Amino acid sequence: MSNKVITIERHIIEEERASHGATGDFSALLRDLTLAIKMIHRDVIRAGLVDILGATNQENVQGEIVQKLDEYANSVIFRAMDHGGHLCAMASEENETLLKIPDAYPKGKYVLLFDPLDGSSNIDANVSIGTIFSIHRRVTDSGDGTEADCLQQGYKQIAAGYTIYGPSTMLVYTAGRGVFGFTLDPSVGEFLLSHNDIRIPEHKGIYSVNEGNYNKWAPEMRKYIDWCKQDIPEEDKKAYSLRYIGSMVADVHRTLLYGGVFLYPADVKSKKGKLRLLYEANPMSFIVEQAGGKATDGLGNRLLDIMPTELHQRTPLVVGSPGNVDEVESFLQGKRK
Ligand code: P6P
Numbered sequence: 637m638s639n640k641v642i643t644i645e646r647h648i649i650e651e652e653r654a655s656h657g658a659t660g661d662f663s664a665l666l667r668d669l670t671l672a673i674k675m676i677h678r679d680v681i682r683a684g685l686v687d688i689l690g691a692t693n694q695e696n697v698q699g700e701i702v703q704k705l706d707e708y709a710n711s712v713i714f715r716a717m718d719h720g721g722h723l724c725a726m727a728s729e730e731n732e733t734l735l736k737i738p739d740a741y742p743k744g745k746y747v748l749l750f751d752p753l754d755g756s757s758n759i760d761a762n763v764s765i766g767t768i769f770s771i772h773r774r775v776t777d778s779g780d781g782t783e784a785d786c787l788q789q790g791y792k793q794i795a796a797g798y799t800i801y802g803p804s805t806m807l808v809y810t811a812g813r814g815v816f817g818f819t820l821d822p823s824v825g826e827f828l829l830s831h832n833d834i835r836i837p838e839h840k841g842i843y844s845v846n847e848g849n850y851n852k853w854a855p856e857m858r859k860y861i862d863w864c865k866q867d868i869p870e871e872d873k874k875a876y877s878l879r880y881i882g883s884m885v886a887d888v889h890r891t892l893l894y895g896g897v898f899l900y901p902a903d904v905k906s907k908k909g910k911l912r913l914l915y916e917a918n919p920m921s922f923i924v925e926q927a928g929g930k931a932t933d934g935l936g937n938r939l940l941d942i943m944p945t946e947l948h949q950r951t952p953l954v955v956g957s958p959g960n961v962d963e964v965e966s967f968l969q970g971k972r973k
Contacts, residue, residue, distance in 0.1 A: 642829035644670055644807060644818045651811055662794070662811070665722035665746060665771070670827060672716035673767060673799045673807060676709045676753070677820060680801040683759060698729065698948070705759055706730060709752035709767065723748050724774045725781025727947050729915055734783055734947070746794070747772050747785045749915040754798075755883030764802035766885025770919040771795040786914060786947060790940035796919030800885045808834070808889065810926040815892070831893075836929040839959030840895025841876040844887045852903035857934075860967035884911065888920050888955065892927055897956035897964060901934050909934075909952035913944055917953045930961035934968055 648663045683705055710730040717723055718737055722744035726735040729751040737743055748771055755765040771794050774785040797809030805820040807827050817831030843864045850858060864876040879896070881887050891898045902909045911917050921931030921939040931939040934952040942951060954964045966972045 644827040644829070647816060647818070647829055648811075651813060655811070655813065661722055661744065662746070662771075664720060665717075665744075665748075666795070666809075668716050668720045668722070669713070669748075669769065670807065672713045673805075674820070674825060674827075675712050675716070676767060677799070677801055677805045677822075679708055680705060680753075680765065681805075706753045706756045713748075713750055713752055713767075717748055720744070722746055723781070724776070724779070725785055726750070727786050727914065728752060729754075729912060729948070732948075734781070734786065736780055743779060743781070745774050747774055747781050749786055749919075751912070751915045754885050754916065755881075758881075758883050763881060763883055764800055764886040765883055766801060766889075767799040768885060768916055768919050769797055770915055770922070783947060787944040789943055790913075790918035790921055791938075793918060793922050793940075796922040798885050798889070798919065798923070800889050802886065806830070806889070808892070808923065810923050812926065815923055815927040834892060834927050836892055836924060836927040837895030837957050838928075839957050841874060842879055842891070842894060842896030843876050843960070844878070844880050844891060844896060844898040844956075845900070846880060846882065847878065849901075849903050849905075852905055853901055854903075854968075856968045856970060857901050859973070860964055863967065863972075884916060884920070888924070891956045892924060892929070895957045895960070897954060897960035899934070899955075899964065900953045902952040906950065908950040910950060911953050913942060913949050913951040914947060917951050917955075921953070921955055924955050928958065929956055930958045931955040932961060932965060934964070936965060936969055 648666050652663045710728055719741045721742035723746050724743040726748045750769040753765055754768050758765055772788050773794055774781055776782055776785055795811040799807045806817055808817045815834040818827035819830040820827050867875050887898045900909050900911050924931055932954050933939055934954045954961055
């Protein structure tokens with residue numbers, strides 16, 4: 637039994653050595669991001685104590701009331717990442733336009749897309765929330781990054797990850813060579829490898845969706861949800877369990893570890909679904925695929941193949957165990973009645 641204590645820094649360096657031609661630039665970028673995440677953790681866990689709860693009464697680009705922690709997390713990530721020389725631009729759920737690297741700092745070869753505090757409407761209820769990030773290599777030659785550097789298909793990501801601020805704070809990431817989970821040991825302030833090479837189960841009787849939208853879904857989606865609830869002895873199928881936290885990072889994290897499927901389909905109100913392609917669906921889909929899972933837009937398209945056209949565009953999402961995603965698609969494609 638290995639008793640090696642592997643910090644995320646050590647893991648990143650060892651991964652870097654394994655991926656030939658790595659320059660160390662990427663490792664430094666992830667180290668800067670890890671520091672920002674530790675700072676967000678510090679304030680998230682004491683949010684109930686410090687008067688930073690409650691809305692700021694300002695609206696973000698999504699038209700949602702910005703929670704003070706949202707603002708804090710957004711600025712912490714920007715300030716941690718703007719000077720390292722690894723990025724040519726950033727894009728955040730909290731900002732309508734691209735975030736420019738200040739002229740005083742060198743421009744790098746990557747772009748960072750992030751949702752600084754996903755699930756923030758749950759902050760006051762002490763429900764697990766999270767940070768989601770996606771990293772692409774720039775496509776423009778030099779100077780300030782542009783939207784073109786951000787509007788890349790998800791399969792081109794060079795890394796993606798999320799942090800879940802829950803009973804413990806975990807950072808889960810992939811750099812395209814498997815999925816690794818690190819749990820923060822607050823006593824030493826280090827993320828330690830706790831989940832090596834995460835693999836999602838092939839199938840599980842768990843579905844995760846906001847059934848409050850049932851009457852707004854397409855008939856095929858309603859048929860799938862009705863099927864989930866049925867005991868079908870002739871198919872050796874028991875009714876599935878419904879688990880829905882309403883915080884994407886928590887719902888996807890559970891799906892990654894336990895199996896099953898998380899869905900946010902399109903509906904008559906949100907014709908493109910609710911979740912954001914660039915900094916929610918793409919990073920989560922990259923992680924789940926790297927763990928052996930599947931991710932589609934519910935219309936038979938691989939999620940990571942979608943060609944983005946706008947920074948904040950939404951997409952329907954079906955993500956999880958391959959067996960479960962195939963079940964959903966069989967209903968949505970009308971192959972099962
Ligand atoms: P609904 C949280 O606001 C969020 O952006 C995701 O974290 C979560 O999966 C989704 O919205 C929940 O949306 O409509 O079910 O409340």
